[in-house]
Amino acid sequence: MLTMKDIIREGHPVLREVAKEVPLPxxxxxxxxLKSMIEFVINSQNPELAAHYQLRPGIGLAAPQIxxxxxxxxxxxTDHDDKLYSYALFNPKIISHSVERTYLTSGEGCLxxxxxxxxxxxxYARITVKATSINGEELKLRLKGLPAIVFQHEIDHLNGIMFYDHINQTNPLAIPENAMPFER
Incomplete structure (x- = not known):
């Protein structure tokens, strides 16, 4: 079982590498x-398990983070309609995205x-992701709102990008251009 001691922290060189494709199958x-990763994310959202294993709650995890x-x-x-998006994916790739942008008004965090x-x-406010599920099926996911934001955050990790690389360095709270705020 993964715990917080398995999560590497900023400054570790792996977090800045472009991750390699996973050979399929x-x-x-x-x-x-990958099963351990999804188990960690689910466990981290369970108050009893999170307290017992001292897990910081998370909604996503990328392999470079371990x-x-x-x-x-x-x-x-879950999205604003309480629809659950629970995925463990190999080789996720954003294949299209909206022109419109969004941002979390609370900012982003990272394990x-x-x-x-x-x-x-x-x-991006909306994205389409292509990936292979843990069961080997090809998936094409159309995402918006919080799920779209989370997928972009995790896919960034696969490209050596941290969330704060996107923040306006001179004015962090400047409203991003062409972006609608997203309340969590």
Whole structure:
């Protein structure tokens, strides 16, 4: 079982690498890693388990965050209609996105960042992601709102990008251009 001690923190070189594609079909080791990642995210949202194992609550995790430079992400998040988006994916890729942007009014956080980083992170309002599920099926996901933001955050990790790289350095709370605020 993954715990916070398995999560690497900012400054670790793996977080700045472009992760490698996972050869498909995936190895047993890659499947096990991805299952552990989704289990961590789900457990971190359970108050009793999170307290017992001292887990910081998270809604997404990318393999580079556990020191593995491979294109794997786990997301477990609900949208504003309480629809659950729970995915463990190999080689996720954004294949299209909206012109419109959005940003979380509360800012973003990250399990690999132990400090608060104020500022708005511009994201695409809508994206389409292609990926392979843990069961080997090809998926095409159309996402908007919080799920779209979370997927972009995790896919950024696969490209060596941290959320704060997107924040306007001179004016962190400047409203991003062509962006609608998103309340969580």
């Amino acid at each position: 995936p190895s047993e080791e890659d499947i096990h890693t 020191g593995i430079s491979k294109r794997m992400i786990a997301v477990h998040v 690999s960042v132990d400090r608060s980083v104020p500022g708005y992170v511009p994201r």
